[in-house]
Amino acid sequence: MRKTVVVIGSGAAGLFCADGLAARGDTDVILLEAGPDPGTPPPAWMRTDLATPGEFEWGYVDADSGRPLLRGRVTGGCTSTNSAAALRGQPWCFDDWGVEGWRWDDVAPFFRALETDVQYGDRPWHGDSGPIPITRLSFGPVDTAFAQWAADRGHAWVDDQNEPGVLGVGHWPTNTVDGNVRYGVHEALMPRMRPHLRADTTAERLLFDGDRCVGVLTGAGTIRADHVVLCAGAVESPALLLRSGIGPAADLAAAGIPLVHDAPEVGANLQDHPWTVLQVRAADPAAPGRRPVNGVLLRYEILADDRVEVHLYPHQAQPYLPGEDPAEVFLGLGLMRAISRGSVRLAADGSTEVHLNHLGDPQDAKAFDLLLDDAQAALDALGDVLVEPEDAWWRDRSRLSDHLESYGHLVGTCRMGTDAAAVVDPALAVRGVTGVSIADASIMPASPRANTMLASMMIGLRGAALVPLQPEDRHATS
Numbered sequence: 001m002r003k004t005v006v007v008i009g010s011g012a013a014g015l016f017c018a019d020g021l022a023a024r025g026d027t028d029v030i031l032l033e034a035g036p037d038p039g040t041p042p043p044a045w046m047r048t049d050l051a052t053p054g055e056f057e058w059g060y061v062d063a064d065s066g067r068p069l070l071r072g073r074v075t076g077g078c079t080s081t082n083s084a085a086a087l088r089g090q091p092w093c094f095d096d097w098g099v100e101g102w103r104w105d106d107v108a109p110f111f112r113a114l115e116t117d118v119q120y121g122d123r124p125w126h127g128d129s130g131p132i133p134i135t136r137l138s139f140g141p142v143d144t145a146f147a148q149w150a151a152d153r154g155h156a157w158v159d160d161q162n163e164p165g166v167l168g169v170g171h172w173p174t175n176t177v178d179g180n181v182r183y184g185v186h187e188a189l190m191p192r193m194r195p196h197l198r199a200d201t202t203a204e205r206l207l208f209d210g211d212r213c214v215g216v217l218t219g220a221g222t223i224r225a226d227h228v229v230l231c232a233g234a235v236e237s238p239a240l241l242l243r244s245g246i247g248p249a250a251d252l253a254a255a256g257i258p259l260v261h262d263a264p265e266v267g268a269n270l271q272d273h274p275w276t277v278l279q280v281r282a283a284d285p286a287a288p289g290r291r292p293v294n295g296v297l298l299r300y301e302i303l304a305d306d307r308v309e310v311h312l313y314p315h316q317a318q319p320y321l322p323g324e325d326p327a328e329v330f331l332g333l334g335l336m337r338a339i340s341r342g343s344v345r346l347a348a349d350g351s352t353e354v355h356l357n358h359l360g361d362p363q364d365a366k367a368f369d370l371l372l373d374d375a376q377a378a379l380d381a382l383g384d385v386l387v388e389p390e391d392a393w394w395r396d397r398s399r400l401s402d403h404l405e406s407y408g409h410l411v412g413t414c415r416m417g418t419d420a421a422a423v424v425d426p427a428l429a430v431r432g433v434t435g436v437s438i439a440d441a442s443i444m445p446a447s448p449r450a451n452t453m454l455a456s457m458m459i460g461l462r463g464a465a466l467v468p469l470q471p472e473d474r475h476a477t478s
């Protein structure tokens, strides 16, 4: 008998998961997306970085700092609003998860399957026939000067930043085509997934008969389902579980939500990569020209004992936002291995509250301080290329908290593991109930030391094969 599976969320993971489930052939797949479908071909804003109109955002803020927290609310999710940096984590990121079946050797085939690497598709660690194109963009003068500075500091030159285990300076890998046009899951998979899509349809909560999930309540009514897969991302997947009665019992009682299953870690363990930008100017406004986004990336371990990896790179807005000053450049700084943990909770009014807790741990604060030292050293050495403003905030470190932002890499809020406290088991089944899986960034036990889109796609692709659809399949209970 055919089964109905509802996939909630059409982002990096959701589109790969829904596509894989539909390909299994024995299943009717319904793909719910809270945001709109801008269509094919995508509109101009969707083809470029930094240009997302506000109506395609969820409008979250970090509850602690009050700063905006960008999350795409549109087909493609955050991949339709992000910077198209297509970097994998290091092998040890996945090995350190310590979850059987999710070590690097297990997940590497899925990273290969999702991509076509334009330059290095013939190398054994790459794919040459997947739906996401990966390419490296050419250097402009600022990139070249920055790469030379990094080499002078002793950093290795890296041809392919996605070669397992490499560290050093080299071209950013990007999921772009035609020089600098974003090509993510919307572009790659929406054309064939459109018949399954219900756009502008927000899942409000899951419906249960005892401990079995039987469907989804949406703003447009109830959808019955044999199985539901949450791919709503690291903020909305835990929020949906909480609204559905799966979460810390005391919190749910306080919010007046009937308990389905006491799961203390739902919404806990939030990780992100703290990020800031140093706003400088190109000494020669013509120098950066129409340089593509993120031409050069330096990644290295700033606290080697703990493999605390960081990103340092110049970035330029002008090619993507035609109205911007072409001389405007920033230096991006990302802490790619943070210890601090935040959370996703329900506020008293039932809305979703995100606490990032960036640099909450002293080790993270120390690493970021060292990173600012290195960024300052770069600016000092590149003075004939990049000009600092007179009132550069980063010369007074006490001002960092006003400039600390999210790199956009939220993960961990529905942690996968084999222990009883884990929210999902290694087959992605939500523990303590049946009929619900999660396949998105929220299941990562720890963030990879890289931008998180490719890892999220990997989870979606992998999840499609793991979701149990046979009548006798019973998900693990606690």
Ligand SMILES: Cc1cc2nc3c(=O)[nH]c(=O)nc-3n(C[C@H](O)[C@H](O)[C@H](O)COP(=O)(O)OP(=O)(O)OC[C@H]3O[C@@H](n4cnc5c(N)ncnc54)[C@H](O)[C@@H]3O)c2cc1C
Binding pocket: 008, 009, 010, 011, 012, 013, 014, 032, 033, 034, 035, 070, 071, 072, 073, 074, 075, 076, 077, 078, 079, 081, 082, 083, 084, 085, 086, 087, 201, 202, 203, 204, 231, 232, 233, 234, 236, 237, 240, 407, 408, 409, 410, 440, 441, 442, 450, 451, 452, 453, 454, 456, 457
């Ligand atoms: C500003 C920004 C820049 C970034 N830049 C990069 C980058 O350059 N490179 C990189 O690798 N990573 C980047 N990331 C991170 C990357 O995009 C995410 O890690 C990845 O998209 C997460 O995938 P996901 O499927 O878990 O969630 P998403 O891609 O966020 O998808 C979740 C989807 O679910 C939908 N949804 C949520 N709740 C509901 C609901 N209740 N009902 C129906 N639908 C719902 C959302 O609207 C969304 O479409 C960036 C993120 C941001 C925010």
